[in-house]
Amino acid sequence: xxxNLLGSVNLGLVQLNCxxxxxxxxxxxxxxxGLLKALAARIPRVLLAAASAKFSELERQLxxxxxxxxxxxxxxxxxxxxxxxxxxxVAEVEAAKPWYAALESMRYLLPxxxxxxxxxxxxxxxKLLRLSERTLEQLDVDQTKYADELTAQEExxxxxxxxxxxxxTNAQAHVDVxxxxxxxxxxxxxxxxxxxxxxxxxxxxxxxxxxGQPLTDYSHIKMLIDMFDPFIQFWTxxxxxxxxxxxxxxxxxxxxxxxxxxxxxxxxxxxxxxIGKVFAxxxxxRMTANAENVRNQVEEFKTLVPLVQALRNPGMRARHxxxxxxxxxxxxxxxxxxxxxxxVKQGLMNHLDKLTRVTDVASKEHSIEQALDKLQREWEGxxxxxxxxxxxxxxIIKLEESMSQxxxxxxVMLQSMGFSPYRKPFEERLxxxxxxxxxxxxxxxxxxxxxxTWMYLEPIFSSEDITQQLPLEGKRFATVDRxxxxxxxxxxRNPGVLKVNKLPAE
Numbered sequence: 343x344x345x346n347l348l349g350s351v352n353l354g355l356v357q358l359n360c361x362x363x364x365x366x367x368x369x370x371x372x373x374x375x376g377l378l379k380a381l382a383a384r385i386p387r388v389l390l391a392a393a394s395a396k397f398s399e400l401e402r403q404l405x406x407x408x409x410x411x412x413x414x415x416x417x418x419x420x421x422x423x424x425x426x427x428x429x430x431x432v433a434e435v436e437a438a439k440p441w442y443a444a445l446e447s448m449r450y451l452l453p454x455x456x457x458x459x460x461x462x463x464x465x466x467x468x469k470l471l472r473l474s475e476r477t478l479e480q481l482d483v484d485q486t487k488y489a490d491e492l493t494a495q496e497e498x499x500x501x502x503x504x505x506x507x508x509x510x511t512n513a514q515a516h517v518d519v520x521x522x523x524x525x526x527x528x529x530x531x532x533x534x535x536x537x538x539x540x541x542x543x544x545x546x547x548x549x550x551x552x553x554g555q556p557l558t559d560y561s562h563i564k565m566l567i568d569m570f571d572p573f574i575q576f577w578t579x580x581x582x583x584x585x586x587x588x589x590x591x592x593x594x595x596x597x598x599x600x601x602x603x604x605x606x607x608x609x610x611x612x613x614x615x616x617i618g619k620v621f622a623x624x625x626x627x628r629m630t631a632n633a634e635n636v637r638n639q640v641e642e643f644k645t646l647v648p649l650v651q652a653l654r655n656p657g658m659r660a661r662h663x664x665x666x667x668x669x670x671x672x673x674x675x676x677x678x679x680x681x682x683x684x685x686v687k688q689g690l691m692n693h694l695d696k697l698t699r700v701t702d703v704a705s706k707e708h709s710i711e712q713a714l715d716k717l718q719r720e721w722e723g724x725x726x727x728x729x730x731x732x733x734x735x736x737x738i739i740k741l742e743e744s745m746s747q748x749x750x751x752x753x754v755m756l757q758s759m760g761f762s763p764y765r766k767p768f769e770e771r772l773x774x775x776x777x778x779x780x781x782x783x784x785x786x787x788x789x790x791x792x793x794x795t796w797m798y799l800e801p802i803f804s805s806e807d808i809t810q811q812l813p814l815e816g817k818r819f820a821t822v823d824r825x826x827x828x829x830x831x832x833x834x835r836n837p838g839v840l841k842v843n844k845l846p847a848e
Contacts, residue, residue, distance in 0.1 A: 386438035387456055390463035393434040397466040400427060404473050411488040414481050415552045421474045428467055435463050489553050492546070496558065499542060503563065506535045510570050517628040519580060519635065526581035533574050536567050572620045576629065579613045580636050586610075587643065590650070591683045595676055600651030607647055611640045648698065649691060650682060655701040657708025661767065662700050669696055706764040713759065714771055717752055721779070725837040728830070734800060736827045737834050738793055741786060745839075749786075753779050782839060796826055 404421070408414040513532045516525040543560035550557050586606055590598060618633035653676065660675075667674045670693055690697060727740040756776045759765055765772060799819055802808055809816035 386441035389438040396431045526577040600654045652697040652701040657704035724839040728834045
């Protein structure tokens, strides 16, 4: 470039001096060349930085101490996969080499720190391979140490098994149901110990396999668990039954759920019946008798479940309690202190047929009440879709198909409930909603018909030519248009279906 830029140019009688211009261009050239070289140097630097970060992570994993035989095994597997893991990173290092070759051909001198990064990046592979060899040597030492520790753990574990077996034997000796809470806690603790021993046995076998040692047979632990399981189930069920019975009989009746009580009773009966058979097959007379005794208590309580379900029927209202009080000749208005025990003492089991008859009616009435509540929630929250219409400055309503269908469905449902023999407590409410929804249907039908006509006529009478040719019709349309816009504006501000129609929300 220097040779091509002349210092002066002869133009006949005039000589043009170009020295300054040439110097400026040469300086700009040098600056651009320097910028291009720096940019080219940045690319391999970024590649090596990314590769070095990945190599550093591999190095960190290689240096991580193995704190158990499982970690020794994992570290060996990691080292086995190391060449494959390094191959992808080495490819990134190789990708940087052509750039360094290009920079060298341009006589670009790398800064000292970049030179160190280049050398370090290209030496990572050798460094990690040497580190993996040293790590393998350390793993051999660690494995020997953990093998010795495993031997000591196995000896200690044998003592644990004996201790748990003794605790299990002591727990199985309990037969006094009067001490059910204490015994249930004890057998739960023993079961927890058994499960812990089972997990440790699995861990020992796993470590033996990792060390290539023969596996110790711990199948007798599973036998202990299976042998003890009926005792766990019985004492757990007995303790749960005792607690539930106290809560159900003497706790607030309003806290009971009839279906939940029935499920608990049924489950307890099945467990006790099954466990009783197991005890009988093992010739455990006292435990068989215990299971049968508690099962009989559960079976006796079963007869009270219909009473619980009747008294806790969600459909029961003051009118039903008034009716029952009148029919039974005694006050029956359960308060927060009312209990199942009190109900039994009142002799309500002798009037279960009357209770059931009233609660069946209450359930049917409750279904109607729930349907009306749901209907009310849905229509109180229903809104019209009021949309801007073109450039008219006003709106139109878009009646969704789902709302139209819901309106039809609810009107049909109200008519059906109107024929129900259980409609009496809701006759006024049914009639009000039937009137309301039919009026909503009629208003919306008329509204859509008027809107359709307005949409047809609005663009016609918006034309001045038309209004001049049809002045009387134009005035009539203008009157209707003002009313329409006022009404639709109100709907836009308050789009609730019931409010737009100026209907009561109840």
